[in-house]
Amino acid sequence: MNNIYIYDQELSNRRYQKVLEQLETRLTDLGIGGKIYRLAPLTRFEDAIRDEVAKKPKTIVAVGGDALVSRLAGALVGKDIALGFVPIGTSMIGDAFGITLESACRTLAARRLVTLDIGKVDNRHTFLCRAEITTKNPKIIIDGELSVSTEGAATIEAINVIGDEFGYRGAVPRADDGKLNAYILKTQSGFLTKEISQSAFICKQLEIISGVTKVLLDGGIEVAGAKSLEITPRALTAIVGKDRTF
Amino acid sequence: MFTKNASGKDGVETIIGPSVKIEGNFVCQGGIVVEGEVKGTIKTSGFLEIGEKASLSADVTAEEAKIGGEVRGTIKVNGFLEVTPTAKLFGDIEAAFVSIARGALIKGKCVILGGEAKQQKSAAKQKDELTELRDE
Numbered sequence: 001m002n003n004i005y006i007y008d009q010e011l012s013n014r015r016y017q018k019v020l021e022q023l024e025t026r027l028t029d030l031g032i033g034g035k036i037y038r039l040a041p042l043t044r045f046e047d048a049i050r051d052e053v054a055k056k057p058k059t060i061v062a063v064g065g066d067a068l069v070s071r072l073a074g075a076l077v078g079k080d081i082a083l084g085f086v087p088i089g090t091s092m093i094g095d096a097f098g099i100t101l102e103s104a105c106r107t108l109a110a111r112r113l114v115t116l117d118i119g120k121v122d123n124r125h126t127f128l129c130r131a132e133i134t135t136k137n138p139k140i141i142i143d144g145e146l147s148v149s150t151e152g153a154a155t156i157e158a159i160n161v162i163g164d165e166f167g168y169r170g171a172v173p174r175a176d177d178g179k180l181n182a183y184i185l186k187t188q189s190g191f192l193t194k195e196i197s198q199s200a201f202i203c204k205q206l207e208i209i210s211g212v213t214k215v216l217l218d219g220g221i222e223v224a225g226a227k228s229l230e231i232t233p234r235a236l237t238a239i240v241g242k243d244r245t246f
Numbered sequence: 247m248f249t250k251n252a253s254g255k256d257g258v259e260t261i262i263g264p265s266v267k268i269e270g271n272f273v274c275q276g277g278i279v280v281e282g283e284v285k286g287t288i289k290t291s292g293f294l295e296i297g298e299k300a301s302l303s304a305d306v307t308a309e310e311a312k313i314g315g316e317v318r319g320t321i322k323v324n325g326f327l328e329v330t331p332t333a334k335l336f337g338d339i340e341a342a343f344v345s346i347a348r349g350a351l352i353k354g355k356c357v358i359l360g361g362e363a364k365q366q367k368s369a370a371k372q373k374d375e376l377t378e379l380r381d382e
Contacts, residue, residue, distance in 0.1 A: 146270035171259040184266060199263035
């Protein structure tokens, strides 16, 4: 078995039927069809993926949203299996990888492989694009050397790679540079508008000493707390489009 | 929008925003913009901009710099140093070229090395690089 397609749980909804039929036809036409695994509400993702990985396919493709591809990426770290993605709906990871629903089949057929870094939270969770940490009076240590603190509410974003819509100043995040781009964003109320003041750093590791209230990975996976964020360089092979942002 | 270059569009790699405090030794290759508080040292082989409201208790080394805030510590700039009217500098300054605007406060020794010193430095740097390459 060369390709396994993991369908997001949400895709069992009838409104996706036509899209999926078209997708499957196109994949078959291009000669890259494969086994379809539909995630169900009671399926344990980790168990399902472990079973599929054990079959040693060439590619496992996430069909669905960012949360699915993010979790799949975490499961494929260090494995000799390429990650593919067919985004259904708006997708930050799709934007970063240069893949849309329309271009996904061509991208999979072209099989443009890149080796990517992956972000890790507390050595337990992974993220492909970004970790968004809501904090109050945060204190963080960057690369074990630099102590950074601020007062009040702030959002810390640790970014591995991002789509074009992201417009902060500072260095461009790249998924293959072995580094995380960390942003500390504070909203300041002005007369009519809210201005965002921004700090930006490039690092390999972030230790959050205090202030975490909420952690969201790749825009959809909420985890309980975060003490340490780091980057694992060149951890994963993925199929990307030519319009990728890195 | 991001470009595919390693640094941002304006060459800025690191930004220390207002109301952010930093302690430690900060070393960086790209441009740095400081608008907050820093205690420790800052070293960059790129451009350093210190904003009007920034406050540094730090020794600073940069390739080029524009300073508009308060700095307590020595400042070494290989190229051009621009001191704007709002700057308050308490410490020694060394740079190849310096421009000091009216209104700026400087308490310390100011050494202007001129173009020759910069050329000598870059020649020495090139020589070191060549030696390193030969050794490899």
